[in-house]
Amino acid sequence: xxxxxxxxxxxxxxxxxxxxxxxxxxxxxxxxxxxxxxxxxxxxxxxxxxxxxxxxxxxxxxxxxxxxxxxxxxxxxxxxxxxxxxxxxxxxxxxxxxxxxxxxxxxxxxxxxxxxxxxxxxxxxxxxxxxxxxxxxxxxxxxxxxxxxxxxxxxxxxxxxxxxxxxxxxxxxxxxxxxxxxxxxxxxxxxxxxxxxxxxxxxxxxxxxxxxxxxxxxxxxxxxxxxxxxxxxxxxxxxxxxxxxxxxxxxxxxxxxxxxxxxxxxxxxxxxxxxxxxxxxxxxxxxxxxxxxxxxxxxx
Numbered sequence: 427x428x429x430x431x432x433x434x435x436x437x438x439x440x441x442x443x444x445x446x447x448x449x450x451x452x453x454x455x456x457x458x459x460x461x462x463x464x465x466x467x468x469x470x471x472x473x474x475x476x477x478x479x480x481x482x483x484x485x486x487x488x489x490x491x492x493x494x495x496x497x498x499x500x501x502x503x504x505x506x507x508x509x510x511x512x513x514x515x516x517x518x519x520x521x522x523x524x525x526x527x528x529x530x531x532x533x534x535x536x537x538x539x540x541x542x543x544x545x546x547x548x549x550x551x552x553x554x555x556x557x558x559x560x561x562x563x564x565x566x567x568x569x570x571x572x573x574x575x576x577x578x579x580x581x582x583x584x585x586x587x588x589x590x591x592x593x594x595x596x597x598x599x600x601x602x603x604x605x606x607x608x609x610x611x612x613x614x615x616x617x618x619x620x621x622x623x624x625x626x627x628x629x630x631x632x633x634x635x636x637x638x639x640x641x642x643x644x645x646x647x648x649x650x651x652x653x654x655x656x657x658x659x660x661x662x663x664x665x666x667x668x669x670x671x672x673x674x675x676x677x678x679x680x681x682x683x684x685x686x687x688x689x690x691x692x693x694x695x696x697x698x699x700x701x702x703x704x705x706x707x708x709x710x711x712x713x714x715x716x717x718x719x720x721x722x723x724x725x726x
Contacts, residue, residue, distance in 0.1 A: 429501060431465050432494045434458060435473065439491050443480030515704040516545035522567035524620070525552045526645040527688075530664040530721070531571070534712050543704055555620055562693050568702055571709070573624050574687040583689035584706075586713040589722040590663045591625055591684050592677040596655040600676035607634035607681050616657040618643035625660050628684045636660075649675070662686065664721050679724050688713070 438447040438458070448455040466473050473487035483491060523532070532550055539548050551567060558570045562581060571586065593605050593613075605613075607629055617625070617638045625636065640657060642648050648659050649666060653674050660680070669675040690709060692702065716722065 429498070431461055432498055434461050435465060436491065436494055436498060438462065438474070438481065439483055439487070441480075442482065446480070514545055515543055515701040517698045517701040518547040518549060519569065519698065519701055519705050520549045520551060520567040521705070522558050522561050522570035522572070523550060523552050524555050524558065524572060526621075526662070526665055527571060528552055530662075530667075531712065531716070534716065535709060538708055538712055539705065542708060543701075546701055546704060548705065555624075559691070562691050565693055568693050568698070569705065569709070570691045572689055572691060574627075574689050581691050581694065583691045584710075586688045586690050586710065587717050587722050588685040588687055590724050591628060591660050591680065591686055592663050592666070592724055593658065593680055594649075594652050594661050594666055595658050595676050595678070596653060597673060597676045599655060599658070601678050605678050605680050607632040607684070610660075610680070611635045611637050613637055613658055614639040616640040616642055616648050616651055616659045618645070618648065621645065621648075621659075621661065624686050625684075628686050632681070632684075662722075663724050664716070667721055677724050683724070 434447070434451060434453075437451055438444060441447045441450060444455055444458055444462075448458045451458065462473065469486075469490065471486040471490075472484050473490060474481040475484055521535075528550065536548060536550075539546055551561075553561060555572055558567070558572045559581075561567045562570050574583070574585075593601070593610075595601070610629075611634065615636060615638050617636070618641060620643065622636065622638060629636070642651070645661065645665060648657075649661065649669070651657050652659050653669065663670075663677060666675050666677060670677045690706065692706065
């Protein structure tokens with residue numbers, strides 16, 4: 427049984443004649459008759475009775491006509507339905523992210539999602555970088571935005587942006603000259619475990635050592651301490667851009683610039699594919715626009 431056979435059947439039923447249906451379908455009548463015999467054999471029922479001027483549906487034929495007509499309508503409507511789903515994706519998507527990234531990118535993502543896809547509901551959940559990948563693998567989140575600190579053969583991350591990591595001080599304590607990676611060994615830093623892991627990863631090629639004398643696993647507290655002149659740290663530029671522009675903090679480039687990569691990782695499950703694809707495209711657009719605006723790189 428195939429869609430062509432269903433179409434032939436509905437035309438015979440509509441015209442009440444194999445001869446007229448064959449002419450309408452532009453197919454030889456013997457070939458059309460063979461199609462109907464094959465269909466009846468597959469179904470195990472008689473679909474038509476011969477009458478004086480053609481054929482008429484049996485009771486089984488009338489029941490089958492309802493189903494066949496519905497199937498044909500659904501198939502004919504499918505392209506338009508798919509286009510509608512693409513233009514107006516709907517459903518709920520869980521987006522995982524580590525907490526420090528949220529203030530920098532979530533407001534723009536949610537605003538853009540509401541404007542472009544009003545039927546798409548985005549739930550943002552945050553966790554440590556180490557927890558995000560298991561969440562993805564277990565299906566607890568559909569997508570995750572995270573620094574590249576782990577590798578997995580089970581997912582294929584997409585690079586959203588390269589973000590500069592900067593030395594952060596209060597304006598009064600800003601270095602008078604450029605900082606080289608080797609100089610970091612002489613600068614006492616306030617850092618948390620997660621951020622330290624990221625910085626050590628991007629500094630790996632330089633073989634520079636960090637001098638962490640105060641450990642605080644909260645970026646906001648670290649930022650406020652640095653702003654108050656109580657220490658120095660290294661943070662992603664996007665997290666402190668507004669404070670730097672307002673003169674509350676001073677960002678200094680390290681060497682020619684050290685960068686972390688921000689990745690977009692998708693869960694292996696393919697449920698709600700249209701909604702996920704729409705949000706993936708939107709996230710990429712948001713990051714590209716922010717990058718063009720200088721949100722991720724310190725000005726020269």
